[in-house]
Amino acid sequence: MAKQSNHEAHVGHVTSPTTYLIAAGALFVLTALTVGAAFVDLGPLNDLVALLIAGTKAAIIIVVFMHGRYTSGITRLAMVAGLIWLALLILGVMDDYLTRDWLMTPS
Amino acid sequence: MVGHIVTFVQHLQAHARQLPRLGRAGSAFLLALLLVMVGTGQALAQAPEGTANANPTLTTMLGITMGVLGVGLLTAVLISFVVWATGTRNPLIPTDEEMEHSFRRYFWFSVDHKVIGIQYFWTSLFFFFIGGLMALLVRWELAQPGLTFTPDQYNQFFTMHATIMIFLFIIPMLVGAFGNYAVPLMVGTFDMAFPKLNALSYWLVPPGALIIMAGFLAESGTAKAGWTSYPPVALQGGAGQMLWLLGVFVLGWSSIVGGMNFLVTIMNMRTKGVHYFRLPLFVWAIATTAVLAVLGTPSLAAAVTLQFMNIAFGFPFFDAAKGGNPLMWQHVFWFYSHPAVYIMILPAFGIVSEIIPVFSRKPLFGYRALVYATAGIGVLSFLVWAHHMFASAMFPWLRIPFMLTTMLIAVPTGIKIFNWLGTLAFGKIRLETPMLFSLALVSMFVIGGISGVFLGSVPVDLHLHDTYFVVAHIHYVLFGGSAFAIFGGIYYWFPKMFGRMLNESLGKIHFWLSFIGFNVAFLPMHAVGALGMPRRYADYDIAFTELNLTISIGAFLLGFAQLILIYNMLRAFQVGKVAPANPWNARTLEWLTTSPPPHYNFEEPLTVDHDPYDYGRRISSPEALPVPGD
Known part of the structure; x- marks a missing residue:
């Protein structure tokens, strides 16, 4: 083995x-x-x-x-880093996207 | 000077006679490049302005089809390159061993990291002058109020100035040229981890550059929405804008491929005794930069792909009229492009961290703090992007976290500045040209950094947003920072790369004219910006006349000074002193081999038992090191 x-x-x-x-x-x-x-x-x-x-x-x-299933260590870390960075981007964008309407604008 | 130029041309002619026939593979590659450039440019020129909002006519569809074919052709060319790169095929291509001592290896798919570094070096330097020319056209227009060029031409000049300087000069010079040349030597190995991938990352640059440049052939001109390409203006750009997007995509690809290669090289190829905390700071900077490139550039690739589909096929991504969101572009673009600013400055910091200890004869102050600061800047760089969008009517409270993260970056940057000052303190300082440029970076970057803190503060940014203050800030960072470090790096590593010393007096003249020209050009920009002159306009209020004339005079002086650098290099090839292996008495590993190094860098594998910056310590005087050729 x-x-x-x-x-x-x-x-x-x-x-x-x-x-x-x-x-x-x-x-x-x-x-x-x-x-x-x-x-x-x-x-x-x-x-x-x-x-x-x-x-x-x-x-x-x-x-x-x-x-991805057979690699280990640093390669897997690199793959996960990509996902985390994507999450970071989506998080930051959604912060703005979801709160933009909160701004009271005179109609 | 004329004599030197004539001799240089004769030198080139003599070598040109030795060039063999390019062979079928080479001709096909060059033909394909030409077709991509002319074909795509002309085909996309058929597409009317603002395709996204137009009904697709026959000519539009024809243009788009031919454009897609052009991209397909490029892909085919690259695939054929990969087929060659995988081995067995193509006996037409001479091997590295066959051309080890031939000038023509610089014009072919060499896999030697030193050749690739030099290919990057001359390519970037060429584009530095093209980008500089665009800058001088901008300053020519702004020297006096009123119009010399049309506003449309002016928009193209400043867009291409920034695009060329960022994507085709600073990044390829710092990472491509110096990174490729120095990193394998500094970690004591014989080449990069993936030499063929390395060749690919260089050979993606010329097609990317040609595609961007092809925009000048388009009927409506090249890209004109600024290097940031914000919709909705960018969506009206037509053919030039589409070519810009394609070109940036290809250059981004090169960046990702190169970044992976650096990471694997630095992790796996270090010679015996070089553990992580014995890596020179420049290697740390390139490693951090590589992480930024690998994690950030896919976001840019996504952004330009979406905008291309928006313009070419009428997808609604950034088109508000169709339910799209123009601000989405700013998020996805800056998610890459703010870290890209650090891709442009971290290797510059690395170069300065190499030069200052050598010319102060002292160990680098706070080595580990500098390493952590480099990594810290890398991480923080991904958390600040929305500070470019303070004026975009984002929910006001949301601006505060981005303001805080922006301010936070001043901490690791400050650590670097103070560590350099700590290294200088009580050192035996030698003011040779590489050192002068490094000291210029330290002082000028402080100005650029502090104006960055101004801009990072929400209330101040709302006043200064899109004024010349921003232009002043970015030039203090990218010229006073990156470009000065590049010049320092050229004077420092030129002897290693080409085996000749540059003339010191000419170097000093180059430095002082650049330093004075730079400050005359960019210092008054803070004032015109604070007084309210907006950027990216071809004309301005007559109240700004004197300051703008001063700026233009400074810019032309700065442009002229760069000719001295070129003259110095040409002169060095002809009459320059032959460089010894270690002209600066430095201790990093690249100086332990001949100048220039042999094909596999070191005569025998190295075992390292010292730190890179042990200057002035009794146990490790530089004279005690075995230095071949000395």
Whole structure:
């Protein structure tokens, strides 16, 4: 076991084509779902559903295609840093976006 | 001087005769670049102004289609480069070993970090003069009230001045040229971690630059909404604006690729004995800059992509008439572009931190504090961006946290300034040209930093927003800071890079003329700004005439002074003294090898047992170091 992980650490994990094909298939299905969801009016849930599907797709790409599942340490830290920075941007923008109407302007 | 130029041209001609045929791959690459430039420019020129609001006509659609084809072609060119970079293909391309001693390696896809550094060096210097020319056109217009150029031309000049200076001079010079050349040497290794990726990051710069420059061929001219490209004005820009967005996207790509490479190199390629707290400050600065580039630039890429789709395909992102939000651009743009200011200044601080101990013969005061300050500035730089938007009617209370984070940046910056002063105190100071430029940075950056604190304060900013005070501030930071450090770095590392010493007297003349020209040009801008002269206007009230004339005279003096630098460099190639391995008696690792270094930098792997700034300590006099070639 130890020998195997040492080997993996050296050459990197090899993902089987089946896994890639399943992941690619899932991406196509989710894309179809995005298009389908666009034709159904879910009211306030519209954005939420679209973002959930997009987030799932991004997660599949990060975990499978970018080998996020098999990397460790600093590479994983780099991936998480990207997410944190995105959160930081969204947080700052939403601060402004959600409070802009609070300003009382003479009508 | 004419004699030197003639000799230099003859030198170039002699080398040109040795150039082989470029070969099929090279010709295809150059042809593709040309097609991207002319094709995209002309195709997008078909698109009428404000495409977003126009009905798509046949010509518009044709223009957009050809524009997309142009981008596709560029992608194809880059993919073919990657195919080559992966190995086996293309026997037409000579290897590094084949051209190790040939001048032509500077014109090809070399993977040697020193060659790439020098490629970046000359490319950036070329654009420094193009950007400077744009600045002089701006100052020519503003020397007197009234119009010499049309306002439309004027808008293009100042937009391209800032774009070129930021994206094609300061960033590629500090990170691309000095970073590439010095970092592997300073950590004692033979090359960057990913040499081919390194070549890619350089070779993305010329296409990016050509795409931006292609805007000048467009019917409606190049980008004219300022380098910040705020909607709604930017959305009316048409072809030039679209090319600007594409070009910035490509340059951002180069930045991300380069940033990753620096991080991996600094983490994994340090030679034996160089632990993190033995890294020179310049390496720390480049590491922090790389983090900023890797985490921030994707945000810029997103912003320019959205604006491109807004203009080209009528998407509503920033178009209020269609339910979009113009202020969203400012958020996403500044989320990158404020850290970008630190991408432009941290390596400059790094250069000064190298030069000051060498020319004071003292250990760097507070090494660890400087490291933490560098990292602290890096983190804080992502938390301040909305201070550019104080005047944008954001909810008033929300401005306070951004004001506080902005003020907070003065703390790590102050630590740096005081540590430099602490290094200078009681030192054996040698006032050679690199030191003069470093001292200029310390003093001028204090002025730029303090005017930054003014602007970070909400009530003051509301008065000074978009006036010449902001222009004065940014030039004290980016010319008095970054550009002076670049000049200091040129005088400091030129002997290592090219094996020749620059003339010291010419260097001093260059320094004093630059220093005087700089202050004559930018100090009065504080006054005209505080008096209310807005920036980005081609004309002004006659009350500002004298001050503006003074500014223009200073600007032309500053421009003239840079010719001395060029003359000094050309002269050094012809008659300059041959540089020894360690002309400054410095202790960082790049001086332990010959000038210029051999192909793999060091004759044998180094083991380091000293700190980089051990000057004046009995156990480690520089003379005790083994220095080849001395």
